[in-house]
Amino acid sequence: MIEDHSVKSDRPTKMSARNVNVFYGQKQAISGVSIDVDMDNVVAFIGPSGCGKSTFLRTLNRMNDTIPGARVEGQITLDGTDIYTPDMDVVQLRARVGMVFQKPNPFPKSIYENVAYGPRIHGLVDGKADLDAIVEQSLRRAGLWDEVKDRLNESGTALSGGQQQRLCIARAIAVDPEVILMDEPCSALDPIATAKIEELIHELRGRYAIVIVTHNMQQAARVSQHTAFFHLGQLVEYGVTSEIFTNPREVRTKDYITGRYG
Numbered sequence: 131m132i133e134d135h136s137v138k139s140d141r142p143t144k145m146s147a148r149n150v151n152v153f154y155g156q157k158q159a160i161s162g163v164s165i166d167v168d169m170d171n172v173v174a175f176i177g178p179s180g181c182g183k184s185t186f187l188r189t190l191n192r193m194n195d196t197i198p199g200a201r202v203e204g205q206i207t208l209d210g211t212d213i214y215t216p217d218m219d220v221v222q223l224r225a226r227v228g229m230v231f232q233k234p235n236p237f238p239k240s241i242y243e244n245v246a247y248g249p250r251i252h253g254l255v256d257g258k259a260d261l262d263a264i265v266e267q268s269l270r271r272a273g274l275w276d277e278v279k280d281r282l283n284e285s286g287t288a289l290s291g292g293q294q295q296r297l298c299i300a301r302a303i304a305v306d307p308e309v310i311l312m313d314e315p316c317s318a319l320d321p322i323a324t325a326k327i328e329e330l331i332h333e334l335r336g337r338y339a340i341v342i343v344t345h346n347m348q349q350a351a352r353v354s355q356h357t358a359f360f361h362l363g364q365l366v367e368y369g370v371t372s373e374i375f376t377n378p379r380e381v382r383t384k385d386y387i388t389g390r391y392g
C-alpha cells in the first residue's frame with residue numbers, strides 16, 4: 131500500500147515554488163523544484179552536501195540576486211504574488227522573508243542597534259519609546275532579553291556564538307517578517323546553544339513560516355513537521371517529517387537517512 135505522506139495545513143500556503151531551476155553560469159544546481167510552505171509547519175531541508183539546499187533556500191528571498199552568474203527560472207510566490215517580477219522591491223521582500231545564516235553575523239554595532247537598525251530603515255518606528263519596545267519584544271521572542279537587557283549598548287560581536295545567533299534571529303524578527311529562512315543555524319553552536327535555538331523555533335512556529343536547512347537528522351526530526359529531501363539538485367521527497375524518517379517512499383531518501391551516503 132502506498133502511504134499518503136502529502137503535507138497538509140489548515141492555513142493557506144505562504145510561499146510556493148513551481149518548477150524552479152537555478153543555474154550558476156552553465157551549471158544547473160536546482161532542477162524542477164516545486165514546494166509549498168505554510169505558517170503552521172516548520173519545514174526542514176535535508177540532503178547531502180552540494181545537493182542545492184542553500185541555493186534553493188536563497189531563491190525564496192532572492193538572495194541569489196547577489197551572486198554573479200546565478201539565474202532562476204520558474205515561479206516563486208509569497209501570498210500568491212510572484213517575487214521575481216521586475217517591480218518587486220527586493221529590500222522589502224527580504225524584510226518579509228528574513229534569513230539567518232550558518233555563521234552568526236551581527237553588525238559591528240551595539241546589541242540595541244543590531245535589532246533597531248531594520249525597523250528604523252524600514253520606517254516601522256514611531257519614536258524612541260516605540261523603537262525601545264520593538265527591540266525589547268524582538269529580543270524576548272528570540273529568547274535573549276534576560277541575558278542582554280543590562281548591556282544593550284555593548285557590541286553584538288562580544289556575545290557568545292549562541293547569543294549572537296539569537297541576536298541575528300531577533301534582528302530578523304524585528305522587521306516583522308512573515309517567513310524566516312535558516313541555513314544551518316546551529317552548525318557553529320554547542321549542544322546547549324543548539325537546544326536554545328531549537329526551543330526558539332518551536333516557540334516561533336505558527337507566528338512565522340519557518341524553513342530550516344540542517345545536516346543533523348535528529349534536529350530535523352525534532353524541529354520540523356515537514357521535511358524535504360534534496361539530492362543532486364532535485365527535490366526527491368517532501369512529506370510529513372515522521373513519515374520521511376520512519377517510512378520514506380523513495381530509496382534515495384532511505385539511503386540518506388540511514389547514513390548510506392551524505
Ligand SMILES: Nc1ncnc2c1ncn2[C@@H]1O[C@H](COP(=O)(O)OP(=O)(O)OP(=O)(O)O)[C@@H](O)[C@H]1O
Nearest residue numbers: 154159177178179180181182183184185186197345
Ligand atoms: N556561488 C556559487 N557559484 C557557483 N556555484 C555554486 C555557488 N554556490 C553553490 N554552487 C554550486 O551549486 C551546487 C549546490 O550548492 P549549495 O551550496 O546550494 O549546496 P548545499 O546543499 O547547501 O550544500 P551544503 O550542505 O554543503 O551547504 C553545488 O554544486 C555548488 O558547487
Ligand SMILES: [Mg+2]
Nearest residue numbers: 183184185313
Ligand atoms: Mg548549504
